[in-house]
Amino acid sequence: MILQILYGFLATAGFGILFNIPKDHILEAGISGAIGWAGYLFVMQLYESPIFASFIASVFIGIIGEFFAKNTKNPATIFIIPAIVPLVPGVTSYKTIKALIDGRNREALSLGILTGGLALAIASGLILVISFFRIKRQRAKH
Amino acid sequence: MEIDKRNYNEINELLKIASFAGRLILENGGETYRSEDTIVRMLENKVENVETYVTPTGIFVSIEQDGKTYTKISRITRRGTDLNKIALVNDLSRRFSKEEWDTLDINIYLRELKSINSKGKYNDFLKILAAGVAGASAMMILGGSNADFIPTFITAMLLQVFVMFLERIGFPTFIVNCVGGGFVTIFSMLFSHFGMGSSDMIIIGSIMILVPGVAITNSLRDIIWGDLVSGISRGVDAFIAAIGIATGVGVVLKIWNMIGGII
Numbered sequence: 001m002i003l004q005i006l007y008g009f010l011a012t013a014g015f016g017i018l019f020n021i022p023k024d025h026i027l028e029a030g031i032s033g034a035i036g037w038a039g040y041l042f043v044m045q046l047y048e049s050p051i052f053a054s055f056i057a058s059v060f061i062g063i064i065g066e067f068f069a070k071n072t073k074n075p076a077t078i079f080i081i082p083a084i085v086p087l088v089p090g091v092t093s094y095k096t097i098k099a100l101i102d103g104r105n106r107e108a109l110s111l112g113i114l115t116g117g118l119a120l121a122i123a124s125g126l127i128l129v130i131s132f133f134r135i136k137r138q139r140a141k142h
Numbered sequence: 143m144e145i146d147k148r149n150y151n152e153i154n155e156l157l158k159i160a161s162f163a164g165r166l167i168l169e170n171g172g173e174t175y176r177s178e179d180t181i182v183r184m185l186e187n188k189v190e191n192v193e194t195y196v197t198p199t200g201i202f203v204s205i206e207q208d209g210k211t212y213t214k215i216s217r218i219t220r221r222g223t224d225l226n227k228i229a230l231v232n233d234l235s236r237r238f239s240k241e242e243w244d245t246l247d248i249n250i251y252l253r254e255l256k257s258i259n260s261k262g263k264y265n266d267f268l269k270i271l272a273a274g275v276a277g278a279s280a281m282m283i284l285g286g287s288n289a290d291f292i293p294t295f296i297t298a299m300l301l302q303v304f305v306m307f308l309e310r311i312g313f314p315t316f317i318v319n320c321v322g323g324g325f326v327t328i329f330s331m332l333f334s335h336f337g338m339g340s341s342d343m344i345i346i347g348s349i350m351i352l353v354p355g356v357a358i359t360n361s362l363r364d365i366i367w368g369d370l371v372s373g374i375s376r377g378v379d380a381f382i383a384a385i386g387i388a389t390g391v392g393v394v395l396k397i398w399n400m401i402g403g404i405i
Contacts, residue, residue: 007279011350014276018302018351019171020263021225037283075232077172078225085355086280094346097388101396123362130363 001041008037008086016082025078028068033083036061040087051114054087055121061087062129076133080126089118150212153189153205155248157214159238160184161203162255164196165216166231171223171356174364174372177201180235188243198375221379223356230258266306273302273351281347290339294347297329301348316386322352323390331398345391354383 012033016026039060043053061083062076069076092115099108160181167177177196181203185192191206198221204213238251263269277298278291286294304325308318330344357380365373 004283007282009279011276011279011283014272014274014279015350015355016225017264017268017272018276019223019225019356020227022229025229073233074229075172075176077176078229081171081223081225081356081359084359085350085353086276086283088350088353088355088358090280090346090350090353091284093384093388094342094349094391097392098342098395101392119358119362123359123366126359127363127366131366 004041005034005038009034011086012083015085019082021078021082022074025068025072025074028072029079029082032061032064032068032079033086035064036083036087051117051121054089054118055125057087058084058122058125059129062126066129066133076130084122084126087118087122089115092118152243153207153212155252156185156188157203157205157212159248159252159255160192161201161214161216162252163231163235163238164194164201164203165218166255166259167228168196168198168201168218169220169222170227171221171225171360172228173360173367174198174369175367176228176232180231183239184235187239188246196369197372198379221357224263226263227258227261230261231255234258269306270299270302274299277301277347277351280350281343284343284346286343286347287340290343290347293330293333293339294344297326297333297344298348298351300329301326301351305351316382319352319383319386320390323349323387323392324394325390327391327394327398331394349387349391352383352387354380357383 009030013026013030015033016029021029036057040053040057043049043056047053061080065076065079065083068074068079092111096108096111096115099105099111163184164177164181167180168174174196178194181194181196181201182192185203185205189205189207193204193206195202199218201216201218202213203216204211206212234251234254264272274295278295281290281294301322305318305322308321313321326345326348327341330339330341330348333339333344334341357376361373361376361380363373364370364376367373
């Protein structure tokens with residue numbers, strides 16, 4: 001479990017470098033990835049529902065990203081994008097392709113739907129957090 | 143009677159710098175609303191009214207001042223990911239928005255934006271290493287075993303070298319994704335053929351380097367924000383990239399299966 005969270009950290013930090021985030025914020029980005037992944041694992045242990053787990057993970061990533069954004073006065077995107085990438089449904093989309101190649105169309109369809117569901121869960125989790133923070137910011141402006 | 147009648151040249155300069163800043167945000171993986179916010183933030187305290195309309199392929203900015211409307215259109219053709227530039231432009235736009243027009247020296251900011259635009263990325267060695275770490279770690283959290291770690295690490299690093307090489311030559315993204323997917327699949331098959339790791343996990347991990355994560359997230363964010371045109375076009379962008387990867391992986395898998403059948 002701890003090892004898994006460490007991998008979450010490393011993956012995010014690695015993508016952070018690939019996406020060229022500022023040098024002094026790689027640590028923060030890695031932490032948001034680790035927390036997001038910890039949330040994913042936690043939900044998976046309770047419910048075994050990857051879609052709900054992805055949703056919770058992206059909510060966590062959004063919150064921690066906005067928190068770091070406020071603390072370091074940077075756009076939240078810097079912390080959110082590298083942390084989100086490891087959540088992207090790579091396994092299911094790969095399996096979808098493989099099923100399509102082998103002619104298992106029925107399986108490909110249901111895997112495709114799962115892939116879409118995962119992507120939507122990630123997006124809606126993020127939107128929820130970002131819109132909430134945006135309301136707060138607009139209130140502060142007026 | 144009016145001292146602050148702005149002349150055409152000054153407004154022209156404002157349009158130029160604001161749309162340049164918006165362009166930098168958009169070209170480097172920023173969301174549509176961030177680009178629009180940046181442009182409006184930079185101009186709103188300087189002119190009577192500013193409107194902007196941003197899509198992934200073009201930026202329109204128009205300023206209303208003294209009864210006239212001035213407009214600038216910028217065409218966007220490049221779409222990359224460089225979050226450092228977004229942070230820098232964001233910071234610049236905040237400072238710019240606090241400036242008063244009468245005391246503003248626009249050239250300082252223009253020069254700063256140009257230097258942001260030409261800022262480099264991390265060095266190649268570090269990027270290759272990061273690709274290895276990112277690919278292998280992503281594979282581990284997606285359900286890989288320890289035996290897959292080293293082969294994925296190596297494949298992801300080789301993929302990054304290959305992608306950087308293709309990008310430097312100037313191949314279009316679709317071809318890079320397609321050939322990259324095939325490249326990964328060949329290596330994963332070789333590794334698993336010689337008993338090092340499972341080919342599925344190696345492919346899944348290494349491909350994370352190519353996955354259009356930024357386009358996917360930004361597309362859905364744009365749609366939910368109400369930037370429907372941008373959201374859909376970004377979605378298409380991500381979809382095409384995914385098809386490219388899938389084509390590369392699929393073709394090689396199929397060929398490998400056919401050869402495997404013969405041997």
